[in-house]
Amino acid sequence: MSSHCYLITQLPSLLCGAVPPLRYQDFLDCALRFLGRQDAAVLGNISLCPVPARDSTGSRVLDRWGEFEYALRCALARERADRLRWDIPVEVRQCPMAQESVARAARVAVSLDDPLEAEYFLNDARFSFVEGCRPLDPFSSEAVFLYGLQLMLLTHRSRFTMQAGSKAYAALYYTILGAYT
Secondary structure (H helix, E strand, O other), X not given: OHHHHHHHHHOOOOXXXXXXOOOHHHHHHHHHXXXXXXXXXXXXXXXXXXXXXXXXXXXXXXXXXXXXXXXXXXXXXXXXXXXXXXXXXXXXXXXXXXXXXXXXXXXXXXXOOOHHHHHHHHHHHHHXXXXXXXXXXXXXXXXXXXXXXXXXXXXXXXXXXXXXXHHHHHHHHXXXXXXXX
């Protein structure tokens, strides 16, 4: 417990939408010096793309994150399919944890015309959800896992830029054009 306290107090603050103050690998290197074997294993398995319906991760924060992310992805699939009048699998249509806030976030994201703005919106919704999972004990292993997840989200968000998106779009566009000429 005291090692968690020392670890948490030396980590920089994370703010939604801000540039990540450190690389995820640097966080991992630092955290692994203070965590026991079991907590280190849990931290090493954090993912922004959790597998649905798997066993517990060993962390309530990460289990809730997995449920939320799966529900958000299902809601996005439903909204996009409805918009394009496509059929979707029954398991996506009947996704668990169909909270109104998740459905509303998916609706707003799909309605945005700018894909970059939609990605930022979704990332901010994810960050806010994770922030809402903050444990009462700010120096627990759950707080360390939450920090790691939020740092991953900030790192993910920082990779989306207008310039990189335009470059990727142009490359894809010319690849498609080349296939038809």
